[in-house]
Amino acid sequence: MTYEQPDLFAAVDALLAQAEPDALPDPHERRRLREAAGVDEQQLAATLRVSIQDVEAWESGRAQPRPPQRAAYARFLDALAPLHPPAPAHTPAPQAPAAPRQTAATDPASAQASAPTHSAVPAQRAGHGPLAVLDGDEIAYLSDGTPLHCPATTLSELVNFTLHHTHLGASRLHRYGKDSDPLIVLTAGATTRFGLPLLLEDRRSLRLPDDHPAVTELVRENWQLTRRGFGPWPRIYRPTNSRQRQCVQLAILPWEAFDARSWDNIASFPPAQLAQALGDYAHRVLTPLGSTAVNGQELMTSLRPPTRPVKDPATGTWHPGRVPGSLTAPHPPAPPEAPAEHPAAVDRHDSDVLDEEAYDWVRDPDLLSERESAQPFAVGLDINTAFLAATNGLTVGLGPATHVRHPDFDPKTPGCWLADLSHIPQDPRLPSPFTPDGHPPQQPAWYATPTLAYAYELGFSPEPLQAWIRPKHGPYFSPWYTHLRNAYIQTMAALGVTTDLDAAQYLDAMTRHTEQDPGQAAVLRAIKATVKGGIGKLRERPQGAHHRPGQPWPALDRPTWRPDIRAAVISKARTNMHRKIQKLAAAGHYPLAVLSDCVVYPSDGPSPLDFLPLMPDTGLPLPGTFRLGVSPGMAKHEGTQPMPWAVALLRDGGNPARHIHGTDAVQQGE
Template sequence: MRNHPEDALFSRVDALLESLKTPLPDHPERVRLRNSANLSLTQLAHALQCDPQQVEEWETGSREPQGMQRAAYARLLSGLQAIAAHPHQPQDTAGSTPPPAPSTPPPPPRRASRPAATSRKAPPPSLFPRGPLAVIDQADEDLVAYFADQTRADTEADHLLGLVQWALNAGIGSPRLHKNVRDHADPLLVLTPPAMHYLGLPPALTDRNQLRLPASHPELSRLREAGFHFTRSGFGPWARVYLPIKDGKRSCVQLALTGWGALSDRDGWNLPDLRPGPLAALLGTYADRVITPTGSTAVCGQALMTALRPPTRGDYSPAARRQVRAENANALLTPLEPAPPEAHDAHPLAQGRRPEDTMNEEAWDWNRPPTDHEVTAYPHVVGIDINLAFVAAASSLEVGLNAPPRHTVNPPFNHKIPGAWLCDFSQVPHDPRLPSVFTSHGLPPAGPAWYTTPTLAYAANELGLEVNPLEAYLRDDKGLYLAPWYKRLRSAYMQTMADAGVHENMTPQAFLHAMQNLPDAGPELLGLLKAIKATGKGGIGKLREGPRGITAPYQRWAALDTPTWRPDIRAAVIAKARTLTHRKMRKLADLTGRYPLAVLTDCVVYPAHHPTALDVVPSTPDGSKLPGHFHLGVNPGYAKQEGTQPMTWYLQQHDQNLSPARHIKNT
């Protein structure tokens, strides 16, 4: 006879096994039940103690809940079914079975992030009562600091050294984004041109190649005499000055000199022309929601990856009786050489490489002439654009981490191993009404080519093709490196869109109407939104950063010696985004017989009866979403209307060899 501890243990195991069999409604019904109760993904996720992205995956069918989580989800849906069947009947609290309460109390509510260019309530006492940054401008005869909470203060600084010393003691900075990051974010000072003039800095840099102030400049000499150091990149548009670490304390200030091009369009920021106060509010919101700016939006995107996946952490060693550095899981720890087909064209490994030996996993640029039937049946064309397409593709993507690529010949394909695979799909039947998923130009491949794992997994698992790799470079160490990066950017994007009046769970009609009003949200909010989007796109691009300036061919450049120079990860993200869109185009063609006319990156142009995306994107009779199809909505991976034009306009664009998907946006 089992004892009581064993009884309890086996009972829990039996319950877990039984929960695996728990039936669930079909996917459209899950969405309908949630929408009928006016519940958001976030609310369900909170009740089920999971991430909103998981609930979204359960609703679309890309993943199913398991174990006790499945049982809890089934119980919740059953309750929603009962409410939907009797919407006005009072609930019998004694006999009903509400969803189980979380095993741990819910976290305290977060302080709401402030909208751009609006004042916020004073933050609770913290290490950084002044917020993450200050915009420094000249007012009368003084340098004045404008903070993110719309307060201001005199710096009492007469030179750059004094300003840096003031910043280190002014309570400016940001909390760390990950518990294993040793330091908080450094204070950022944004210097306007009048402030730069006040400090004796030139209005422009004479060294146009290096974009650096000469080391002999008096202000830099003054900083060095006081013990401050500069990074190897010197003092340029984005400069960092610091003192040697003393007693474990870090003293560092980041400067953005706008007169030299910091925060400019060239940096990817595309900010409106703002006074110092509103600029501080906008950048403060960006710092709260994304990261304190440290350079271009691309640099910030890459810095966010590292901040959320720091390579090391402090770990107590009993043998050494002290804290030692330990490696963090799912982080990039050390620079790795790429596989030869993954290497940038300027990389030393690319010397002598044949064009056909280069991996070309890039976004589409494809269009075709419409058929006679399409010209006569559809008077309009509609462009639909995927929200944060590459960021969304990174959400659940396993990528190679810290093992160098392992070369093998004639390997069996394994969709669970990230890598570069040489395969020949040139003889695969091709429907010319769809772009080929195997090329960036959308035409069928001419012979063997190198592909990432997402492309081959799609070919094998969804297109039903026989996949026989001839050669491969495989990465055995893998992980979800970009998952927290996706979540952070998704949250920032969704909050900012909500500030602009575009919310989750809107009906398609309400969403399109809200998007029509988006240009009225104000230049500050639109500038913030552009910066968030550029951070995601630029961060992916940084993974394959090319050489800067004039360099000899096939010579190494600085980015190659960083852990985050990973062209294999960039290729996998782009391939995943491309296969996700291809799947949706196939499903739409199977359901409606309608095929795309053009694709450019994340914009797809379709023929339409009416000039609206509602004519293109399918839905069920009750208006709910169809799993696996294009969805109209604000979520990353969903679609918005990019623009509409007459079919005659499309024909003119095509006849002139122009990309209709590039120019369809309404002006």
């Protein structure tokens, strides 16, 4: 029998795929070779047709590649090995001190530049996963289920144990980013064991006093805290000149580090189950280091770091250079974009405010037709991760705003535009796409680019009177969207809801998906909260009772404090919703109410399938309308109530979309 070369290659690949894990280089070497070649995780993942999380798992030792990717991965590494031999052990790396990563400007060494860290991470780093949950019996539960004995009795001993004996951590998400520091979650038993109270007495600042014995013990051992102090998420570190970071993140469980509004009842999980759920979130999103809102914004920076190390050819020194496409410096908002507390909003007229918020609209009950009033059900549809879907392909400003009078509108230029949309006709059975309350605008107002672009899409050509535009712009959210979309889809799949289900199967799976696995249900809720919280953080308002309007606050110093970007995301989410509503209205279906990403329709039956129109020839959903499915931007069944209930709520001034998911909702199929 004669064999062709491709057949022989395939046979060799199959043989390589059967090799034991030690046939590949060790995890650290895999990562070193990739970074030495200047290939980032996203590039390798796309080439091998796997997720970034898969590449990260291969390079941390948490998992091994499987066929058919294994053979291709081995070829990639084998080709790089002779080109990038390891540096001698005594050769110092040209790297400036690395300091603990922060969510705000609280890191005393955050502005220092560092050289490329192709071999800066020791082989054992991240070998045991990103985190551990410590109980009161000296057992640290790792995310892979491994228990470790932890003999530490003081916080400084705990930090030393974590850095030198647990090998915890996670790889960076971008070649110019930083690895995630180890996270140790303290249960109530562990909290007591280290001399910490189970309840923080200072409920305003949520931190221990500086003279608390636990804090003074850390200071005595030369450990430092960030400016947020010792609260539910304390970060403990030492400045270092070595290549190994010395920083540990703690999360204090009884201090409500994991808010039930974002994490369900995850705080009540046994330590091993808690470690597994948090590990899944860390592998799919990032290692938690604060609230889900903090995580959402930190993920933006981790995927698009503001700076990269650049070597001066004349002096040989390293200095920070900008990373193209990133937010690299704080920029003041344009006056219409500023929140009311901002210095730019002082003496601003109410008509000069950019009001881009989510929908809260109800239809006038007197405009219901006899047929609509006679229908037995009101059915709610909810857009999956609507704000995440809105970031997909969105172009946002990367630099400062420029004021222009009588500009020509450009839908590709981010900014806010003063225009008169009051002349555009409005069907009273539909919400206006231009205002959050759905009522037609009555005078010229400021609009974000997606809103004004939608007016042009509808066939109108309003001429802006003036604008604040951002000539420097780009798709900042692209990696954030992809990363969180993958995390969401993977978590839904773990709950039994996959992308290959048809509409009926999808609705059936969704009736019980949160009951499949409490841990995965908690991760799902946290991912959703990460999306919404991260977008909300773009316009973080002042914290505390001592702030006075017109005074700056710390969040303004972050490059990611960008209320204009938040406005653009919400604007696009709202116009995306209106586009679907408009298409469905053309098919004869008009909504009763809209609240953010939820819309309610009259229906002959209790299921969305009872009113969503299909193409008569193919049986597929009518293009441009609501499509049932798991992906971001697709829709799910939010709930069903009797139509008289919805009408009564409308007449009382309530919004049925706010309550359609109530416990009294009529279940589909009953």
